[in-house]
Amino acid sequence: MVDELEFLKKDWQKKDEHLPKLSFDEIYQMIWKKSSSIVKWIFYISIIEFILPHLLYLIPSMRNNLSIYSDLELTNVILGVSILQYLVIFYFIYLFYKRYREISVLDNAKQLTSNILKTRKTVKYYVLFSLSMVLLTFAMLIVGIYFSDNIAETFEMGEKLSETPPEKLKWIFMASFAIVGVLFTVILGGIYFLLYGLLTRKLRRNYHELQKLEV
Amino acid sequence: MNKELEHRFVTELESNQNIVHKVCSLYTNDRDAHNDLFQEITIQLWKAYPKFRGDAKFSTWMYRVALNTAITLYRKSKKRVQTQDYDSVIFKIKSDEYDDTEEKQLKLMYNAIKQLGDIDKALVFLYLEDKDYAEISETLGITEVNARVKMNRVKNKLRTILNP
Structure with missing residues (x-):
């Protein structure tokens, strides 16, 4: 039985005459075009993901919310957590940059794919960390409310809610913060992991394919 | 210095472009996508060219960069329908x-x-x-x-x- 691929190989090597031919100038133009590779995409999207959570603090209502912390006597706790948070964030950015620099098109296909996935994973862990911080913030607020004596005043709703018993009011606030916190985290996380999945689907499939061979 | 490098690179790619076209024809389904991928491979080759030492053949070096771009780096911009006329260009x-x-x-x-x-x-x-x-x-x-x-x-x- 003739090897089908040998037969195909002969034909393949005769194909040259049918191929398009680009001129020197056409190729010269191309080298100045911007790359639209997946690495570029991952880089820009990751930068956005690093910055986005911090932009939230620029929204005026968010800044006002910060005063809630001092009313709830959480200032010192918040300060400590913030310092820790920024240390971790800088570590993530450093790690991301280091891994990003390691991506080289001159590696073999498996190594290249693995390096890109590793870079992307750094951002994934960062997002998981940020989401946990969001949850933690809500948790601290709930604890703050629990120990607070004057809940209606803190949220500037004194008059409207003065008839409600303070104890009941406390539980209502705590429950709503818990619900909002969880919803917020789940929605943000959902959007993120959808994006993450779409962006790396092809990479993961091919990486899996290359790994499958190693059994 | 750069002018000389550009000229040498484009000349080498021009005479070896068949390799890139063949990769493009395997990984894309229409002419626009073919050109798109060709361009991306060209950009990647050019970016990596300063690291090309000349101890390997330019064509050998090209296979790796071209395939890496097609397999890993290239993102199809749109889902395209395979068109008959294109198919016949390369696989005629x-x-x-x-x-x-x-x-x-x-x-x-x-x-x-x-x-x-x-x-x-x-x-x-x-x-x-x-x-x-x-x-x-x-x-x-x-x-x-x-x-x-x-x-x-x-x-x-x-x-x-x-x-x-």
């Missing part, structure tokens, strides 16, 4: 060169290869380009044994398509 089979059966077989095989996954395509491509298993395994980052095993699977796949 002249009827006067072959008898009917051979022509049909080749067409079937080219179609079958287009259906393969990204990695299988790369294997077939390197094989068709007469690369040995050592080079195939090095380019893809798998062992030589695994390259052979995988290649046999692809051959079997093609065989079943041709002899149902």
